Amino acid sequence: MTAHAKTPCELHRSRLGRRDILKLAAGMARGAAVGTGLLMPSIAQAAFSNSKTGTAPMSQNAFVYTELQISAPFDQVPWKKINDAIKAQPGFINKTWLSGLGNNSAGGIYAFDSIENAQKFVTGYFPAEARNFGVAQTTRVFDAMATKEASIDLNSVHYGAKPTTKPAAFVYTEVQLHVLPFDNGPWRTFNPVLKLQPGLLSKTWLSGLHTGTVGGFYAFDTIKNAQRFALDYFPTETRQLNAAFYTRVFDANATETASRDMASPFYG
Structure with a gap:
């Protein structure tokens, strides 16, 4: 050819x-x-x-990105209650909260110990969280x-x-x-x-x-x-x-x- x-x-x-x-x-x-x-x-x-x-304290194998289609100053987001729920999710390691500049969306970048647990999070817990807020959502899973x-x-x-x-x-x-x-x-x-x-x-x-x-x-x-x-x-x-x-x-x-x-x- x-x-x-x-x-x-x-x-x-x-x-x-x-x-x-x-x-x-x-x-x-x-x-x-x-x-x-x-x-x-x-x-x-x-x-x-x-x-x-150096060596990260825990071994992450997946990252997750989330964003909720809301517009609220971050001090109005019930982050303490959400944090307690997320800490209980299987394989969760850490999260950096995100507050959209200009639009006040809320989201985060997360580390998980396995791709399987990251997938469980984006198909189970997070859609339910978005439903509780009554808003649409975005999620992504990445191979760390x-x-x-x-x-x-x-x-x-x-x-x-x-x-x-x-x-x-x-x-x-x-x-x-x-x-x-x-x-x-x-x-x-x-x-x-x-x-x-x-x-x-x-x-x-x-x-x-x-x-x-x-x-x-x-x-x-x-x-x-x-x-x-x-x-x-x-x-x-x-x-x-x-x-x-x-x-x-x-x-x-x-x-x-x-x-x-x-x-x-x-x-x-």
Whole structure:
């Protein structure tokens, strides 16, 4: 058969090959240099170069992302009651609460000891919680073992890195690509560029269970830097991948107390 160039649709349906990654790296370098103007030394750069990673206290094998379609200031969310219920869920390790910037949605990023327990959570407990609020919901399950190496390289607190700066904002991203296995994807190309983003404290890479979507959960030192990343830089990254994407920015200050109660790794 005659070889032919991949179409965008074919690229989306297949894993990214070495040639695609090399093209992507070149495009990112050009876009970063002349497109956003954001590739300057980050104030968080020292945290990456001096960070010490260790062994996480419990072994997580899955992450869960949730978001409820509500609009309520976080101090009106009954988080204490919810925390007690979630702590009793099988395999639960920790949760970082999320409060949507601008829309006051409520959600979280969770670690579980197994994919099976994460699936039980998103098919059993969480839909019932959303039903109690009378609202629609979003859930995602991610394979935590697939992204361990890539996440450790970005100072991920979910894999034992010790936080040196308290986050002021979180960003969640997900890209409409199918990349399985995750290690064949372009994370080695992206990580050096991500380390230069202003105010980035850490990133946990995410690989969608069954779907192979790629994304991440980021911590930033300020809301301004988180918005700059979500609005200015991230669209240039997905443009190079020719893919649709999903982003959310969250106010970390609003949820600190609730997250500490759930052993969030962002607070030591």
